[in-house]
Amino acid sequence: MSVQEIYDGVVEFDIEKVVGLVKQEVSLGTDVSEILSQGLIGAMDEVGQRYTEGEFFVPEMLMAAKAMKAGLEVLKPLLSQGDNEKKGxxxxxxxxxxxxxxxxxxxxxxxxxxxxxxxxxxxxxxxxxxxxxxxxxxxxxxxxxxxxxxxxxxxxxxxxxxxxxxxxxxxxxxxxxxxxxxxxxxxxxxxxxxxxxxxxxxxxxxxx
Known part of the structure; x- marks a missing residue:
């Protein structure tokens, strides 16, 4: 269940872990949209929730966002290939x-x-x-x-x-x-x- 680990990595602000796991999932052939929605986006929704509840503050959100972005960079070349629909x-x-x-x-x-x-x-x-x-x-x-x-x-x-x-x-x-x-x-x-x-x-x- 490594997509869950990507999620955890973002919430823990662990950039290296996120990048390593995203690369690993890609090489295993995991669906890119699954890595994106369940791993990265899901984690940022969780981070947003924790911020709303007063558990996280702006510095934590920035650190989590940096980890998410690092994972996103790995996926970017693959995202442009697929018909991964843009939200806008x-x-x-x-x-x-x-x-x-x-x-x-x-x-x-x-x-x-x-x-x-x-x-x-x-x-x-x-x-x-x-x-x-x-x-x-x-x-x-x-x-x-x-x-x-x-x-x-x-x-x-x-x-x-x-x-x-x-x-x-x-x-x-x-x-x-x-x-x-x-x-x-x-x-x-x-x-x-x-x-x-x-x-x-x-x-x-x-x-x-």
């Missing part, structure tokens, strides 16, 4: 004027772990870059992060631009100063206070 494409970045990226990085890793195609634009991203990348990558959701109250208005600019241009991208916002009320006020489609919530929100938006 997400363009993510920290808005213009804001250089904070720990929260955004965590959301990006959790989204990737949940099977989304993630295009991470990094910090200090303006509206044009969000929209140009979303068009180029045929994205489903644009996720924007802010940690400074002074950069929050940049989110509204992007949401407004999407609406004015008649584009269909869903928008999600997050970051320490960002509230659900603010998200509603600017017309964003979704909001989350943490990374596991962001994954859940993205799943809900794409199910609509």
């Amino acid at each position: 494409t997400i363009v993510i970045g920290t808005v213009k004027g804001d250089l904070h990226d720990i929260g955004k990085n965590l959301v990006a890793m959790m989204m990737e772990g949940a099977g989304f195609e993630v295009v991470d634009l990094g910090p200090d991203v303006d509206t044009e870059k969000f929209l140009a990348t979303a068009k180029e990558k045929n994205a489903d959701i644009i996720c924007m992060s802010a940690l400074l109250t002074t950069t929050m208005p940049a989110m509204e600019v992007t949401v407004k631009a999407i609406r004015e241009q008649g584009l269909t991208y869903k928008t999600m916002v997050g970051g320490a100063p960002v509230s659900e009320d603010f998200a509603k006020k600017i017309g964003a489609d979704g909001w989350s206070s943490d990374a596991p919530g962001a994954v859940e929100m993205a799943r809900q938006l794409l199910a609509k």
Whole structure:
């Protein structure tokens, strides 16, 4: 039952163990989607659950996400071969004027772990870059992060631009100063206070 061991390895933040076991399962011919969904994604769901219950905090989530990502790197060449269906494409970045990226990085890793195609634009991203990348990558959701109250208005600019241009991208916002009320006020489609919530929100938006 080595897929379970991969799951355990992620929850224990053991990168070497995860990479070794993923390689081993691949060489044994285990179905890649099984390794992904039961081993890596399942583990990140568990990590998210532990975070929600206050057992894990951001550092633990980052360590688990790194272990998951290391396992994912082993699978990537194999994933592109199969028809491993993508859950959707997400363009993510920290808005213009804001250089904070720990929260955004965590959301990006959790989204990737949940099977989304993630295009991470990094910090200090303006509206044009969000929209140009979303068009180029045929994205489903644009996720924007802010940690400074002074950069929050940049989110509204992007949401407004999407609406004015008649584009269909869903928008999600997050970051320490960002509230659900603010998200509603600017017309964003979704909001989350943490990374596991962001994954859940993205799943809900794409199910609509």
